[in-house]
Amino acid sequence: MCTFLCVFLIGITNSLAQNFHLKNFSQKDGLPSLHIQNCTQDNTGYLWIATNKGLVQYDGSDFTIYTTKNGLISNNVNVISTKNNTVFIGTNKGLSIKSYTGFKNFESSNVNCILTVKDHTFLGTNKGIVRVREGYLSPIRTNFQIDLNQVNDIQFDGSFYWITTNKSLWKLDKLISPTVLKRIDLDNYTSILINNKTVIATTYDNGIKLITEGAIETLTTTVQNIKGIKKINNQFWVISKDEGIEVLDDSFSFERTINKYNSLTTNQITSIFQDTDKNTWISTENNGLYLIKNDKPIQRKPTISFENISVVYQTLDSININNYPKTLQLQPNKNHISFYYKTVDINNPNKIEYRYKLNNQASPWTTKNSVDLAYLTPGNYTFSAQSRVGKSESTPIEFNFFIDTPLYKKKWFIWSSVALTCLILSLFIWLYIRRIQTKNKAKVAKLQLENHLLALEQKALQLQMNPHFIFNVLNGIKALGNSGNSVELNSTISKFATLLRGILHNSRQEEISLAEEINTLKNYIELEQQMNSNIFEYTISTNLTIASEEILIPPMLIQPFVENSIKHGISSVKNGKIDINFSIKNDFLHCKILDNGIGIHQSKKLKKTSTHQSIALSVTQERIQNLSKESTFSISEIYKNNEVTGTKILFKIPLKTDF
Incomplete structure (x- = not known):
């Protein structure tokens, strides 16, 4: 009987694993640690992974690791959020902001969540909410029950901000100087999910709370120690700290569990994320990262973006290179410009090809994603880059720049130089004559003075x-x-x-x-x-x-x-x-x-x-x-x-x- 039960469980596990197309990433694949806290994706398509040993970038084939040696404020990364191609990294020591030029660091208490709304970015920390300002972090004073407690999650439903702390759930109309500040419930709330007009909040010990038009409904789950909830393919995936994942349908009815007994090798789940290709990524506390690949790949055009542009090996750090509408003006000696561009396709990382055009002169398709243009002649240039995956081609991206003509080759400079040379020559001749005249006058004056002094001496003797x-x-x-x-x-x-x-x-x-x-x-x-x-x-x-x-x-x-x-x-x-x-x-x-x-x-x-x-x-x-x-x-x-x-x-x- 026991043998039959084991064979049955193994069969179910293998069946679910095959059904999920489950793949595990660990240290042997390039991760720095098996402790994964969080993951997300930027506009380019890079997957960003938070670990307790640094920040990881994944393009479908290679893992790139960033640590304090590269400028990160701390290796213990808790949460990641992206805006365009800027990455906000919350750690146990504060916030790091990564752009293509490097890291900016801001010290604070442990960062648990990050919310970016329009032009504002807010952090939920172990000591209230912090606003990210230009060059520094500014604590927000709302209510002492929020300001002094651990903020686990912040979400915005379009009208109100929802805040979960380890003590309660709050609703605010504004984070800065709110006029509506309402405590919805007392409990150890861990996360929030906005689903249409329903706010779904998870508690650590008391299941899920549904808040609709002020009414609270409690849903009991089979898992305890809930850390969060995500909506994946019209299903609600409930994350437990040590009991795996419980999957609910769109009416919050139980469908199945995903844990070490049927597909995974661990029950210690930290977060779940679904990328643009509908692949699901499961972060675990002790067994790395799991990928549940989408069975029905999405047919979409690849996207390409500039990763860096450098002029004479100096990075253009003062502009957003992917949204630069103007023509970059360059001096004549700045005629060496390098472009780095990238398309990320997690499912097909080895099928990506690139080509570029410089003033309508196109290069052949190649896997190389950079080009150095040296010794460019003066004039206007339009550089464009494009990528393709199979037969699907991306929309080209463009960058305009202008290299000025050297000063000595400009007509006005040549004529001005001729005129200036004539003027200088005339001035030199005039000064030469003037100097001779001055010398002569000085000699005459000296002789007159000497003669006068001699006359005075003679008179004095007389x-x-x-x-x-x-x-x-x-x-x-x-x-x-x-x-x-x-x-x-x-x-x-x-x-x-x-x-x-x-x-x-x-x-x-x-x-x-x-x-x-x-x-x-x-x-x-x-x-x-x-x-x-x-x-x-x-x-x-x-x-x-x-x-x-x-x-x-x-x-x-x-x-x-x-x-x-x-x-x-x-x-x-x-x-x-x-x-x-x-x-x-x-x-x-x-x-x-x-x-x-x-x-x-x-x-x-x-x-x-x-x-x-x-x-x-x-x-x-x-x-x-x-x-x-x-x-x-x-x-x-x-x-x-x-x-x-x-x-x-x-x-x-x-x-x-x-x-």
């Missing part, structure tokens, strides 16, 4: 010593000789000789030390004291940070001012006084000459002849100002109680040393 002063000194020497005062006579002759020798020596020098200038001034002033009928005093002081022997100045620069003070300033006052001071400030040598005379303006009025001293002062002033643009000179009267008490002469020249 005016270094007043003839009247020499006459007075010689008369004084004569008078001393007649009086027989030999001591004073010898002293006067010695001072006068020293003064003349210093003047003659300095006249041959462009610059002398400040110490020499001070010695010459002392000899001159002392002779003036001796020859002058009016008694006066003088002081020469220094406030220097450098020794006076190391400071260089033009010769006889101070004497004309001192002579003017003696002859016209203090000559009319008793107890005259002249103070001379030298100091250094900010890399300049400053000179200050003070007297207690009648003032510069009054002295000018009293002068009977002004040729010598006026010329001497103006020449010396011009000498000072010609030493440097930063040299300054000023003469002013000193006032006390609104009365003139003297004259002040100030000037500064750049500090120059002999080291």
Whole structure:
């Protein structure tokens, strides 16, 4: 009896397996793990498989595995959703979004479900609902009983959002700032299926709930621990965590079970998915992926899409390459463009062929799905690609691009270059002539300046010593000789000789030390004291940070001012006084000459002849100002109680040393 029962069960199992055309995919076929959580399909036709060891892409023949090494946020993938050719991957550490350029990652708590509605994508996590924003995730605040609990599924029926948590079932008109927020029932709800006007919700322990126009009907199932429900070929497939699959007809009556006792090798089912060819994929927790192939293949045209377009090996990452309506503008040096296109047919992966056209020049059919177009000439291009499976051909896809003509080949550039060359040549000639003229002017100006300086030096030499002063000194020497005062006579002759020798020596020098200038001034002033009928005093002081022997100045620069003070300033006052001071400030040598005379303006009025001293002062002033643009000179009267008490002469020249 037992033998008969075993043979009977084996016969039923084989019969169901043959009827289903069941195929199992495991690690030996290319899967990274036997633990499969979820699978789905994108617009191109790729099957995307979630495992606990990474994300898997399947094109009907090859498995491509993506892990954290490729940029995935976590290898433990829970759920997958696609929009166009963008893949949303929910993991235990957050969300990864894969486009043809790579992954973008966003950290959050464990992601259980993904819903994309129009331009919005929402995640159901272990801590409420999260909205996917541009560059970050934004938690949505609805109700603390949703926000703090595990959200297992979110569905939209066109008017309302249905949310299942591990505590209850909810109905909202909007996820963001809802005005309708209603709790339908308390239970551990696991999934939702929208079937026309009926909402089908599954609970983990208490069967299936049908919600129609607010009324709730409970359906008891033969399986427990329900994880979800899918509609496959007008049947409802109820997924149990550890009791396989229960199949119900369209009136929710029991039809059969699919489990390890009749077809599968495991009862631990995680999800079910039906692809565009009506093939059913069963994900299991411990035995890989099962395929129930459709007995009646669907006759449909293959679809083709661009997987990547690169210009000079750089991916175009700023556009949607399959929906790019404009013409891509390329620079002349960007004339190497590569196209990658793909058709996925899970049932016939080895029967796919491709061809492309470039401006109506078609290539032969081949299995190659890429082409490199190098060294393209400037102009407009239309690239199209097409695929076929057997005799069925896809609708071609197109991409328009334009390669600009090199700048040096454009007519306007050539003519502009000729004109610019002529202009530059003319400008060069003009500048050359202008430079020669400028040099000539500079030479003339330099010669004029040198001539002017020489004239000033000559005038300065001519005016270094007043003839009247020499006459007075010689008369004084004569008078001393007649009086027989030999001591004073010898002293006067010695001072006068020293003064003349210093003047003659300095006249041959462009610059002398400040110490020499001070010695010459002392000899001159002392002779003036001796020859002058009016008694006066003088002081020469220094406030220097450098020794006076190391400071260089033009010769006889101070004497004309001192002579003017003696002859016209203090000559009319008793107890005259002249103070001379030298100091250094900010890399300049400053000179200050003070007297207690009648003032510069009054002295000018009293002068009977002004040729010598006026010329001497103006020449010396011009000498000072010609030493440097930063040299300054000023003469002013000193006032006390609104009365003139003297004259002040100030000037500064750049500090120059002999080291």
